[in-house]
Amino acid sequence: MPSVTLLGQAVIAGVLIGGLYGLLAAGLSLSWGLLKYINVSYFALAFLSAYLTYQFGTFNGIAPWWSAVILVPAFFLLGVLQHWTFMRLRVTELTSLVVTFGLAVLIESLIQWIWTADFRKYESGFSGLTSKIGPFFVPTLDFLALVSATILAIATWSWLRWTYVGKALRAAAMDPEMASAFGIDHRRLSFLLSGICSAYAAVAGIFIALIATLAPSEIGTWIGVAFAVVIIGGVGNPLGALLAGILIGFAESVTMAVTQPAWAPLVSFTILIVLLLWKPRWT
Amino acid sequence: MAKYMIRPSRRAVLSSLAAASLVSAGRRVYAAPAPIRVGCTLALTGPLAQTALVHKLAAEIFVADINKHGGLLGRSVEYVLYDDQSRADQTRSLYEKLITVDNVDLIMAPYATAATLAAISVAQRYGKIIIYSSMAQVYLATYDRAFPASHGGPHPEISNPKVILDAWASTPHPPQSIAIAASKFPSALFEAKGVRDLAQKRGIKVAFYLEYDFPSRDMNPIAARFKDANADLVWLGCLGVEANQLIEAMTKIDYKPPRSFYLFPASGPLASAPGGEGATAFSNYEEHPPMDKFKGADVLIPAFHERAKAAGMPYTRVDFQAATEFAAWQMLAAAAQATSSLDDAKMADWLKHHQVETVVGKLRFNEEFNCGDDLSKVKQVQKGKWQVVWPVAFRQPGTTFIAP
Known part of the structure; x- marks a missing residue:
């Protein structure tokens, strides 16, 4: 039987990694649900942001919070530019998967070209920071990632739910023609949303740089779980993505703590299949 | 446009032709022998790219050094390298291409177990000798012309x-x-x-x-x-x-x-x-005494530092990955030189019956799966x-x- 300490630590680890899953999946979820683009390139953008954070911190002495000040607006503009290109090229929901996959490969190659395939670790000096609560340890950076993910998810969800712009975006996603008839300029609003999705990737990347060791090929390891998170959380729902991220993180972590760790992906994808069969209202 | 054209005289045409034929004849007489082409794939992209880059540098260092000293059997060595993208299926196709389209003289194995096994299967089909530097499960390499440079013994x-x-x-x-x-x-x-x-x-x-x-x-x-x-x-x-x-x-x-x-x-x-x-x-190798005095270490260590730095690698010291790749090339060269040929059968037969002094130590291949001593450290x-x-x-x- 696993000890209480082990179980508790596994729960903490799972919930915290769930924050990172939620951050990574939020852009894809919003883009898929409201822009009708299945944008796989957000994973590569997140890693580009991570590498830039590493570069700024390691070689230019720029603290990660200053990197955020630079990267979040820069990636917002990148998202706007990406959306403009997609609109010019008349990318559809189906073709977006192929186009953005190609874009992800291009970004991965660019990362490899600049920083090589070798592993990179941003020694920020914060990675060892932890808080002790009873017998349990809470890593500070992982906790900050969860807090950031929660704040961003609630803010984005509230914005979509209660502001005019948010309602307009949701209306346009549900019925573009009817929304246009009510004077909603979906095209203009979609630039804003695309920028936000990329900005999410930038934030996720900053935390990846602080928490993980970087390699270009690591991009692929997050795609499967992020898709599961988006589908479980419901497309176009940032809060759902966060909660689903925490659910998956929790399930995987507890599985790894009490059984063979190799079963962890099996558990998370079983949850996905069960939810797809059950079809609860939020999915 | 026609007014700007220069019409050459008959004498000029004839003398040009004569000069051209003299030059080409001279080439036939004095041309250097064709290089020995050694084909290989490495995971230059994908999840195995970090380590494959180390193998690439070590191989390039060996090739540059042997060419600096007159090449192999009096011929320069050309390294024909493809990216297998860390995929065994890609590796299989690329080795087919290396052997049947590029007509390489010799082949070397790629990096990592799955790719190595894929390459060995192609090598076996064409009877090529293949030396591998990164596969722990040697019992899977049952092809009698497959030789390990990564020595962990037969078991x-x-x-x-x-x-x-x-x-x-x-x-x-x-x-x-x-x-x-x-x-x-x-x-x-x-x-x-x-x-x-x-x-x-x-x-x-x-x-x-x-x-x-x-x-x-x-x-x-x-x-x-x-x-x-x-x-x-x-x-x-x-x-x-x-x-x-x-x-x-x-x-x-x-x-x-x-x-x-x-x-x-x-x-x-x-x-x-x-x-x-x-x-x-x-x-099985680190660049400090006594191993820094092993055969080829004087070439590998300084060149690897230089090339790894130039390639932007954060860690530039020679470890067992670089050393084993270098040792694989030393084995290939030793077999070719000893048999004075590029004949796969002769080279394989020679390796089975001889020991080769390499940067990772003295290797022998006369046990099960062409293995020798376990040199693990x-x-x-x-x-x-x-x-x-x-x-x-x-x-x-x-x-x-x-x-x-």
Whole structure:
């Protein structure tokens, strides 16, 4: 039987990694649900942001919070530019998967070209920071990632739910023609949303740089779980993505703590299949 | 347009033709012999690219050096390299292309087990000799012209764990318990099972034996399990950066195991990791005495430092990956030179009956699966650098095995 300490630590680890899953999946979820683009390139953008954070911190002495000040607006503009290109090229929901996959490969190659395939670790000096609560340890950076993910998810969800712009975006996603008839300029609003999705990737990347060791090929390891998170959380729902991220993180972590760790992906994808069969209202 | 055209005289045309034929005749007489083309693929992209880059540099260093000294059999050597994208299916097609389209004279194996097996199957179809530098499961290479440069003996699942446990048994307080977690990567699992079985035979308590998915995203729960088990020795059957991930995860929960072993870590990141001091790993070569005097080390070490730095690699020291790749090329060259031919059958036959002095030591190939001695060693991070600590004969003078 696993000890209480082990179980508790596994729960903490799972919930915290769930924050990172939620951050990574939020852009894809919003883009898929409201822009009708299945944008796989957000994973590569997140890693580009991570590498830039590493570069700024390691070689230019720029603290990660200053990197955020630079990267979040820069990636917002990148998202706007990406959306403009997609609109010019008349990318559809189906073709977006192929186009953005190609874009992800291009970004991965660019990362490899600049920083090589070798592993990179941003020694920020914060990675060892932890808080002790009873017998349990809470890593500070992982906790900050969860807090950031929660704040961003609630803010984005509230914005979509209660502001005019948010309602307009949701209306346009549900019925573009009817929304246009009510004077909603979906095209203009979609630039804003695309920028936000990329900005999410930038934030996720900053935390990846602080928490993980970087390699270009690591991009692929997050795609499967992020898709599961988006589908479980419901497309176009940032809060759902966060909660689903925490659910998956929790399930995987507890599985790894009490059984063979190799079963962890099996558990998370079983949850996905069960939810797809059950079809609860939020999915 | 016509008014700007110059009409050449008949004399000029004839003299040009005569000059051209003289030049081409001269070329036929004095042209250097065609280079020996050696074909290979490496995982230049994809999840194995970090280590494959090390193999690429080592191979390039060997080729540049042999060409600097007159080439092989009086011919220069040309390295024909393709990117197999870390995919075995791609590797198979590319080796077909190397042999049938590029018509290379010789082939070398790619990096990692799956790709190596794919290349061996093609080599077997065409009767080519193939020397591989990165496959632990030598029993899978049943082709009689496949030769290992990565020497772990014919049964590394028995001999490698013995080296590791012998190393720890030599310390003042040998471990009484061991906790094992291994990546579900064939060579890692294979070694992990060997360690588990040998530990049980020696009466060392196996606290747990776990397998995790490759590549791993999250090592935090595994770190929690290691802490909970509190075994004397943490043994991780890892690849690449997983060792760093585990150390970071253990640091977060304030746990540093008294003893730790990492199977195939990324040498640079682990040596420089804040919690990496004292960590041990598998090796067969590190660039310090006595190994820095082995054949070819004087060429490999300085050139590797230079090229690795130029390639932007953070860790520029020669470790067993670079050394084994270099040794593979030394084997190929030795067989060609000794037989004065590029005939695959002759070269393979020669290797089976002779020993080759290489940068990793003297290799022989006269046992099962063309293997020889197990040259495995245990290395340890000491002041940010790897030092071989076992067997004692390969320790740098003045170095000790730091252990409880």
